[in-house]
Amino acid sequence: MKIHDIAFIGAGASALMAASLISNKDIALIDANPRIGAKILISGGGKCNLTNRFATAKNYLGDNNFIAPTLLRFPPKEVLDFAQKHQLDLEERSHGQMFCRQSAKALVAIFEKKILTCKLYLSTKALHVEKNEYFTIHTDQGKIYAYKLVVASGGLSYASIGASDIGYKIAEHFGHTVITPSPALVGFTLQKEQFWMKELSGIAIPVTISVEGKSFSENLLFAHKGISGPAVLSSSLYWKKGKMSIDFLSNISLKALLKKHSQKQISTALPLPKRFTKAFLESMQLEDKVISKLKNDEVTKLESLKCYEFAPAGNFGFSKAEVTKGGVNTAEINPQTFESLLCPNLYFIGEVLDVSGELGGFNFQWAFASGYCCAQEIF
């Protein structure tokens, strides 16, 4: 019977970074997918937004005291150095986002080379785990044994590429608490009052969304059954219940605009897609008239473009969510080593933990940083 030094459940971003940094150990990488890094391959529209140059703990939902030291030990610059060292060509986009210039395949290919000595158990689904002097990992392909177990199984998003609740089950089995997982970085569905937006599918507008003391200035995309786009996805991370505020005239003074174009019709004066303006005016029961002829209450209605109150009905669910918020309670994890404080030799890294980043490279940054810190411990 072979007992590995270390087994990783999951061969995604966090496990690959960790495994590629550990030398002289017998490592097993177990993944339900037929190949490693499945999520990396589909991320960022196939170009993987692998970090964000400006990432700090403020870009994450979770315990800042747990997240900040990890990011300090393995900041975005380390990810960029890693990319440069392996000649991975990157492209910087808005807000410090760093994408693979050619394809996410190039990043996975780097990891493939770096984990050549690891034993890969692919197309192998972990089912449950027991511990005596070592861990026994029961899988649909038989048992795998290891002295140390790193749970790097990610969240519940995108079950189509291997996501499962195994990480939470293992955590609970060993006495951990799990903050209820829910979909995040996901679009919102509409309540009746916003059904007017249904007609706008395909339109994108630069907006500022304010939610729970945070604000995001990016595009909002009207989708068939709701709203999506970068500003909406990041907002979904912080939204709990109730309303958020959407400014459809981001960085534009409505007052100045109305003054300047007082002799124009509303739809001509507003720098917004005509289809949007028409639907908005109808929803407000506002006539598209010359601005100087608007009564006070009509101006007030128009002003709601700057602070439109939006209360989502719900969201598009795990199948569309880019991440899972919630997860293994970080209060029960050693922030230096990522080892469980309840079960020696058991580690949790990446998205399975109760740490979730905004849209824009922050989640891979977390996966890599937590993988790095854990690898330093296991070295």
Ligand SMILES: Cc1cc2nc3c(=O)[nH]c(=O)nc-3n(C[C@H](O)[C@H](O)[C@H](O)COP(=O)(O)OP(=O)(O)OC[C@H]3O[C@@H](n4cnc5c(N)ncnc54)[C@H](O)[C@@H]3O)c2cc1C
């Ligand atoms: C469509 C999409 C696009 C994204 N784009 C970006 C982006 O551009 N930038 C960014 O920062 N973040 C992005 N993310 C988020 C990012 O991919 C994740 O946060 C990150 O991959 C988490 O890394 P991880 O190692 O914790 O988990 P993962 O990378 O999800 O890896 C977990 C692995 O565990 C395996 N697994 C799960 N259960 C089992 C089981 N029972 N048995 C065996 N194996 C199992 C899975 O198959 C998976 O391969 C995106 C997510 C999605 C869904």
